[in-house]
Amino acid sequence: METKQLSSKTNILYMGSEPKLPIEHPETPPIYHSTANIIRDMDDYDFASSGGKYYYSRTANPNRDGVAEAVSYLEKGEQSLVCASGMAAISTAVLSLVKAGDHILASRSIYGETIELFDNILKKFGVEITYSDFTDIDSVRMALQPNTRIVYTEIIANPLIEVVDIDAVAELAHRAGALVVVDSTFTTPFAIRPLEHGADIVVHSLTKYFGGHSDITGGSITGSEKLIKKIGANFLFLGGCLDPNSAWLMLRSIRTMELRINRQFENAKKLAEALQADPHVQYVNYPALPGHPQHRLAARIMPNGCGAMLSFRVEDDRSKVNEFMHKLKLVKYLGTLGGYRTSIAHPATAFRHEFTPQKLKEMGMEEGLIRISAGAEAFEDLIADFKQALTVFKPV
Numbered sequence: 001m002e003t004k005q006l007s008s009k010t011n012i013l014y015m016g017s018e019p020k021l022p023i024e025h026p027e028t029p030p031i032y033h034s035t036a037n038i039i040r041d042m043d044d045y046d047f048a049s050s051g052g053k054y055y056y057s058r059t060a061n062p063n064r065d066g067v068a069e070a071v072s073y074l075e076k077g078e079q080s081l082v083c084a085s086g087m088a089a090i091s092t093a094v095l096s097l098v099k100a101g102d103h104i105l106a107s108r109s110i111y112g113e114t115i116e117l118f119d120n121i122l123k124k125f126g127v128e129i130t131y132s133d134f135t136d137i138d139s140v141r142m143a144l145q146p147n148t149r150i151v152y153t154e155i156i157a158n159p160l161i162e163v164v165d166i167d168a169v170a171e172l173a174h175r176a177g178a179l180v181v182v183d184s185t186f187t188t189p190f191a192i193r194p195l196e197h198g199a200d201i202v203v204h205s206l207t208k209y210f211g212g213h214s215d216i217t218g219g220s221i222t223g224s225e226k227l228i229k230k231i232g233a234n235f236l237f238l239g240g241c242l243d244p245n246s247a248w249l250m251l252r253s254i255r256t257m258e259l260r261i262n263r264q265f266e267n268a269k270k271l272a273e274a275l276q277a278d279p280h281v282q283y284v285n286y287p288a289l290p291g292h293p294q295h296r297l298a299a300r301i302m303p304n305g306c307g308a309m310l311s312f313r314v315e316d317d318r319s320k321v322n323e324f325m326h327k328l329k330l331v332k333y334l335g336t337l338g339g340y341r342t343s344i345a346h347p348a349t350a351f352r353h354e355f356t357p358q359k360l361k362e363m364g365m366e367e368g369l370i371r372i373s374a375g376a377e378a379f380e381d382l383i384a385d386f387k388q389a390l391t392v393f394k395p396v
């Protein structure tokens with residue numbers, strides 16, 4: 001839109017911003033980068049009306065709304081908020097639901113940075129936090145307090161792949177008048193939908209399985225309209241909203257999530273079985289294996305598969321574990337999980353700054369413990385890669 005009457009300084013600000021064609025039926029949604037939409041009428045400046053809803057991108061953005069709709073659909077929740085990261089989702093949800101004097105009862109086996117959020121930030125503002133063993137329902141019962149406001153857990157605990165009986169936890173929490181917040185990143189809605197098992201809020205690091213390609217950071221909060229409204233008010237002030245570009249990529253990734261996840265779950269189960277039979281492996285942690293201590297619980301709450309995370313134990317020799325990592329040809333050592341390619345992690349290295357070697361051992365994170373995030377490769381290629389690399393270890 002060049003106008004001869006205007007200065008070039010002004011023209012450059014306006015040209016190219018009007019679409020040349022009426023593009024009305026794109027096969028994929030456009031990316032709404034615009035941080036604001038023009039308010040054409042005074043009455044449009046109204047958050048509730050559709051015209052005004054998108055007046056500012058942190059408040060509402062069509063790409064973010066698209067992701068929220070998809071996550072709500074998969075989790076069978078009424079509404080969702082889409083955040084800039086899993087940690088933005090967790091901090092926004094939890095900060096919105098507690099006040100000074102409240103107590104949070106959390107599983108001791110939750111994501112490390114969630115523990116740091118609780119201990120380093122929430123405690124400073126007078127929120128009391130205690131941790132207990134959520135695989136033992138009596139320990140949860142004993143740890144509840146009259147001021148417990150949130151019971152916080154994951155369903156599959158890292159890195160020992162322990163399973164939490166979410167139905168029992170939710171029942172106890174609700175009887176004590178507390179809300180149940182579940183981080184379901186490891187499980188995904190294809191293994192379990194926590195809201196159907198009594199959770200009030202489910203959070204995800206969308207960075208992992210939803211994104212699925214190790215190229216987008218994001219998070220989500222899903223729950224009833226009432227709770228999401230309450231959290232949404234703070235979401236505006238805390239400001240951890242996902243940017244439109246990442247939201248567009250996220251929705252694209254979610255389209256094929258089930259296809260990826262089905263293969264990943266299947267590969268995890270086959271890997272668990274094959275590794276258990278390998279002479280170099282001492283044991284495998286995967287709840288679909290009949291020998292897993294919580295196999296029956298897992299089969300009851302996750303009948304369609306127990307996720308794509310597993311871990312296994314070899315001899316406790318740090319340099320051999322390192323050699324094993326080098327010897328793997330396809331599988332890479334990554335500080336993330338949930339991607340379409342199989343990756344491994346070494347918990348004793350990941351947690352070496354947080355815990356002493358003695359404490360790590362007590363927690364089951366021995367030098368010989370290796371975690372796998374199963375990808376979507378052909379199983380034969382995957383197991384062949386593990387088998388040839390496992391020969392660095394002594395047979396059991």
Ligand SMILES: *Cc1c(COP(=O)(O)O)cnc(C)c1O
Binds near residue numbers: 086185205207218
């Ligand atoms: C990665 C992860 C998070 C944090 O998510 P970010 O997107 O990295 O902020 C939280 N919980 C679990 C279980 C995770 O794996």
